[in-house]
Amino acid sequence: MSKPHDENEEEMTVDLELEDGTNVTCAVITILEVEGSDYIVLMPLDESGENTDGEVWFYRYSENPSDPDEEPVLGYIDDDEEYEKVEDAFDEFLDNCEFDELIDAEDED
Numbered sequence: 001m002s003k004p005h006d007e008n009e010e011e012m013t014v015d016l017e018l019e020d021g022t023n024v025t026c027a028v029i030t031i032l033e034v035e036g037s038d039y040i041v042l043m044p045l046d047e048s049g050e051n052t053d054g055e056v057w058f059y060r061y062s063e064n065p066s067d068p069d070e071e072p073v074l075g076y077i078d079d080d081e082e083y084e085k086v087e088d089a090f091d092e093f094l095d096n097c098e099f100d101e102l103i104d105a106e107d108e109d
Contacts, residue, residue: 014042016074027051031061032089038062039086040074041093058086 012028026042033039040061043051060075077083 030093032093034085034089041090
């Protein structure tokens with residue numbers, strides 16, 4: 001699992017082509033493992049590189065372990081139950097990020 005986004009780090013982005021043919025640049029928030037499968041959490045960005053509504057997108061995520069240079073594959077999550085499990089895992093990820101930020105703030109005092 002990746003660590004929370006640090007403002008000093010360069011943000012990792014991916015470009016997605018949507019079903020209607022438009023391209024959207026998304027910030028990579030994290031990759032989560034849920035019940036043995038990997039999922040990526042993406043935040044769509046507008047033309048100025050911002051996201052003002054907090055919307056995130058979840059996709060199945062897989063890499064080819066024998067070829068690290070191959071592009072990862074993203075897949076839609078069609079099953080509501082599967083989507084809810086990923087959503088719950090992301091909520092837990094966010095809770096842990098907030099907890100880590102609180103701990104870091106206390107360490108600075």
